[in-house]
Amino acid sequence: MDWILLAELSANGVFVGLxxxxxxxxxxxxxxxxxxxxLAQGAVAMTGGYVAWALGARAGLPIWLxxxxxxxxxxxxGLLMERLALRRMIGQPIIMTIMLTLGVxxxxxxxxxxxxxxxxxxxxxxxxxxPLFLGDLLINRATLIGGxxxxxxxxxxxxxxxxxxxxxxxxxxDDQTASWSxxxxxxxxxxxxxxxxxxxxxxxxxxxxxxxxxxxxxSLLLIKALAIAILGGLDSIxxxxxxxxxxxxAESLATGVLDPLVGGGSRDVVAAVIxxxxxxxxxxxxxxxxxxxxx
Amino acid sequence: xxxxxxxxxxxxxxxxxxxxRGVSIEVPEHGLVALLGANGAGKSxxxxxxxxxxxxxxxxxxxxxxxxxxxxxxxxxxxxxxxxGIVHVLEGRRVFGHLTPKENLIAAATMHRDRGHxxxxxxxxxxxxxxxxxRAKAESGYLSGGEQQMLAIARAxxxxxxxxxxxxxxLGLAPFLVDEIFDIVRQVNQRDGVAVLLxxxxxxxxxxxxxxxxxxxxxxILMGGEAAVLSANPDVADAYLGGHxxxxxxxxxxxxxRKRWLA
Numbered sequence: 001m002d003w004i005l006l007a008e009l010s011a012n013g014v015f016v017g018l019x020x021x022x023x024x025x026x027x028x029x030x031x032x033x034x035x036x037x038x039l040a041q042g043a044v045a046m047t048g049g050y051v052a053w054a055l056g057a058r059a060g061l062p063i064w065l066x067x068x069x070x071x072x073x074x075x076x077x078g079l080l081m082e083r084l085a086l087r088r089m090i091g092q093p094i095i096m097t098i099m100l101t102l103g104v105x106x107x108x109x110x111x112x113x114x115x116x117x118x119x120x121x122x123x124x125x126x127x128x129x130x131p132l133f134l135g136d137l138l139i140n141r142a143t144l145i146g147g148x149x150x151x152x153x154x155x156x157x158x159x160x161x162x163x164x165x166x167x168x169x170x171x172x173x174d175d176q177t178a179s180w181s182x183x184x185x186x187x188x189x190x191x192x193x194x195x196x197x198x199x200x201x202x203x204x205x206x207x208x209x210x211x212x213x214x215x216x217x218x219s220l221l222l223i224k225a226l227a228i229a230i231l232g233g234l235d236s237i238x239x240x241x242x243x244x245x246x247x248x249x250a251e252s253l254a255t256g257v258l259d260p261l262v263g264g265g266s267r268d269v270v271a272a273v274i275x276x277x278x279x280x281x282x283x284x285x286x287x288x289x290x291x292x293x294x295x
Numbered sequence: 296x297x298x299x300x301x302x303x304x305x306x307x308x309x310x311x312x313x314x315x316r317g318v319s320i321e322v323p324e325h326g327l328v329a330l331l332g333a334n335g336a337g338k339s340x341x342x343x344x345x346x347x348x349x350x351x352x353x354x355x356x357x358x359x360x361x362x363x364x365x366x367x368x369x370x371x372x373x374x375x376x377x378x379x380g381i382v383h384v385l386e387g388r389r390v391f392g393h394l395t396p397k398e399n400l401i402a403a404a405t406m407h408r409d410r411g412h413x414x415x416x417x418x419x420x421x422x423x424x425x426x427x428x429x430r431a432k433a434e435s436g437y438l439s440g441g442e443q444q445m446l447a448i449a450r451a452x453x454x455x456x457x458x459x460x461x462x463x464x465x466l467g468l469a470p471f472l473v474d475e476i477f478d479i480v481r482q483v484n485q486r487d488g489v490a491v492l493l494x495x496x497x498x499x500x501x502x503x504x505x506x507x508x509x510x511x512x513x514x515x516i517l518m519g520g521e522a523a524v525l526s527a528n529p530d531v532a533d534a535y536l537g538g539h540x541x542x543x544x545x546x547x548x549x550x551x552x553r554k555r556w557l558a
Contacts, residue, residue: 167394167402170398173393174393174394176351177351178391181373181389182382182402182451182454183373183374183377183403184403
């Protein structure tokens with residue numbers, strides 16, 4: 001067994017996993033405040049990538065301006081999604097709400113390539129592509145930088161949840177009626193959660209888009225994000241970090257170790273296997289919130 | 296001066312189920328009013344109509360008028376009503392279980408912009424409720440029932456209300472804790488001048504601290520009066536206070552005492 005190769009695969013897997021985790025951060029944000037699994041997260045990431053590309057290539061903005069503008073625009077997109085679609089579903093069965101988000105996912109997957117053309121768009125955010133050697137390990141510079149940015153954003157969101165507004169969002173997650181009773185504007189908190197989730201998705205979409213180009217396949221990030229969210233426990237941000245790294249490393253090792261044996265394609269099975277195994281063995285995930293019950 | 300006035304309100308759930316009809320209640324400024332009645336009489340429903348929390352339960356006020364400080368509040372959102380000065384401590388305490396007591400208090404201070412003011416309020420709450428200060432770092436879901444009730448009241452007081460509505464604060468608590476909670480309610484009412492509307496099944500305790508009481512049954516107000524007058528009323532005493540006199544069971548007849556007020 002080639003240990004250098006394994007170490008290299010694991011190291012790269014960690015950074016890729018962190019980049020996946022950024023997508024599932026959005027799923028967790030929404031689940032924490034409103035208890036809905038947002039299945040549109042992959043398409044929102046894709047939309048973010050398209051918007052950043054369109055602002056840069058079509059509107060001619062420099063990239064350092066196009067990306068923040070895309071993040072701001074997608075925050076509004078998230079707010080509108082909650083305001084126009086999700087808020088109408090209050091009081092409806094939860095399965096209908098989840099189906100609605102799935103519908104949004106499918107619609108965006110068709111709509112954006114329809115508008116901008118189906119060819120792969122090149123989104124260059126200035127990360128040099130040349131490889132980087134750490135000792136003997138060959139590290140992909142793009143995923144290293146992307147993973148570090150993702151890590152920073154996830155840590156930032158952890159800090160956010162301890163701020164005053166973050167405490168209010170956690171209160172809303174705990175008990176919406178009680179939140180109303182002490183004057184918390186629940187709808188606004190949920191809206192902000194959707195906005196922030198769209199921002200996280202956009203950041204992920206831009207990072208992945210700069211890596212592999214922007215096209216509809218960015219929305220496939222949904223599967224990895226779901227695997228991470230479920231393994232992490234759906235409502236835990238530290239869970240997203242740990243689960244992201246696990247999924248990233250597992251995929252990377254599967255590519256390096258299993259692919260030569262089975263002839264390729266094992267990377268995409270890993271996320272599905274992780275979802276299945278988690279749900280069977282530990283449905284609340286690694287860090288899922290315990291249910292407090294006093295006796 | 297009347298702070299809160301309910302005028303002949305009717306409350307309907309799901310557009311069909313009539314829960315409360317023709318209820319009129321007044322709470323004076325700085326007053327302490329008790330709303331008494333048995334299970335399912337409509338007490339909680341009345342409170343929810345005042346705080347605006349009927350909507351998530353698909354209830355609505357279909358007739359009548361609710362005014363607070365001289366202004367109709369029927370079209371005001373629940374968070375705005377809190378900003379006007381109405382706060383509702385829900386039945387069953389409903390603290391934010393995964394937050395610490397301190398975070399519970401912070402979460403209830405969204406209407407205060409000034410951080411210094413918020414931390415001053417928190418300090419005052421911990422002074423009033425020293426038990427909470429001891430457990431400030433624990434998850435609130437693990438506090439005892441009495442501590443959770445105190446936290447629920449402290450959380451409500453963070454909004455600096457003019458009217459504090461308490462729904463069954465004594466529910467499921469040991470008698471000495473009930474006394475402690477009621478002492479606090481009295482203190483809030485007398486020291487801070489907050490008007491209190493108290494919903495209770497424990498009529499004895501409630502009438503002891505209230506100045507005025509209403510009796511509600513089957514969604515209707517049966518009687519209202521000074522607390523002393525209510526507790527002296529023999530019917531109230533029999534039905535809600537556990538009887539005044541010793542009963543000679545040989546003389547008890549086999550039909551129930553006629554409730555004159557229902558005629």
